[in-house]
Amino acid sequence: xxxTPLHPEVSQVDLQQVLEALVDPVRRSIxxxxxxxxEDLKCGSFDIAVSKSTATHHFKVLREAGLIRQxxxxxxxxxxxxxxxxxxxxxxxLDALTTRQAKGR
Amino acid sequence: xxxTPLHPEVSQVDLQQVLEALVDPVRRSIxxxxxxxxEDLKCGSFDIAVSKSTATHHFKVLREAGLIRQxxxxxxxxxxxxxxxxxxxxxxxLDALTTRQAKGR
DNA sequence: GCATAAGTACGATCGCCGTCAAACTTTGAT
DNA sequence: ATCAAAGTTTGACGGCGATCGTACTTATGC
Numbered sequence: 001x002x003x004t005p006l007h008p009e010v011s012q013v014d015l016q017q018v019l020e021a022l023v024d025p026v027r028r029s030i031x032x033x034x035x036x037x038x039e040d041l042k043c044g045s046f047d048i049a050v051s052k053s054t055a056t057h058h059f060k061v062l063r064e065a066g067l068i069r070q071x072x073x074x075x076x077x078x079x080x081x082x083x084x085x086x087x088x089x090x091x092x093x094l095d096a097l098t099t100r101q102a103k104g105r
Numbered sequence: 106x107x108x109t110p111l112h113p114e115v116s117q118v119d120l121q122q123v124l125e126a127l128v129d130p131v132r133r134s135i136x137x138x139x140x141x142x143x144e145d146l147k148c149g150s151f152d153i154a155v156s157k158s159t160a161t162h163h164f165k166v167l168r169e170a171g172l173i174r175q176x177x178x179x180x181x182x183x184x185x186x187x188x189x190x191x192x193x194x195x196x197x198x199l200d201a202l203t204t205r206q207a208k209g210r
Numbered sequence: 211g212c213a214t215a216a217g218t219a220c221g222a223t224c225g226c227c228g229t230c231a232a233a234c235t236t237t238g239a240t
Numbered sequence: 241a242t243c244a245a246a247g248t249t250t251g252a253c254g255g256c257g258a259t260c261g262t263a264c265t266t267a268t269g270c
Contacts, residue, residue: 148216181267219264238245
């Protein structure tokens with residue numbers, strides 16, 4: 001497995017790429033689950049209804065958009081929401097999507 | 106032409122539909138131009154690099170997502186940003202996209 | 211009435227994106 | 241050493257959406 005995956009600086013990511021990442025319901029669900037958990041989660045512990053290979057794809061898109069940071073712990077790949085950095089680069093965006101109001105709708 | 110086009114209540118629109126509308130750069134540009142103008146604009150006065158039929162399609166998507174309200178004035182179709190209603194339904198979302206910071210990136 | 215302006219409606223095309231299965235890799239446990 | 245667990249990689253497939261041109265509709269102005 002690739003030792004440490006590539007992570008962009010959030011300053012290198014543009015709004016377009018972030019929105020393309022967040023428009024997919026599976027990926028947005030990953031983000032909200034991470035936000036709700038308040039801790040890093042391994043890929044396998046998300047509640048998403050897709051195959052493993054599809055999940056890998058979604059995590060990659062989120063990582064390349066600067067939304068999550070990934071690192072290995074044994075065989076497990078952990079996922080961390082890059083909240084502070086995203087809030088700094090795109091103020092209010094994640095807030096607008098992780099509100100209970102937003103998740104309900 | 107259809108006299109008065111259909112407009113959903115914002116309460117009938119879900120976040121998924123709004124994001125799908127806003128993820129397209131042409132449509133997001135329409136929204137930011139409306140926001141910057143601070144007044145209603147006719148379809149023809151937007152700075153977008155697509156054909157008229159494509160433009161019609163984009164305005165329809167924005168209208169059905171509850172983002173704009175359309176009405177006729179003569180042969181011109183006017184477009185109004187439904188700011189207050191969207192802010193009420195999805196707090197902070199439009200703010201996050203119309204910030205100068207967001208537009209620059 | 212006629213021409214022009216401003217959009218709309220309708221197909222058709224084309225590329226991208228989400229999806230999966232299958233084969234593979236790496237790590238940890240027995 | 242083997243085996244299982246957890247992801248990754250690759251290739252293929254299918255559907256949806258952005259785009260355009262053409263033909264059509266409606267209103268305004270002369």
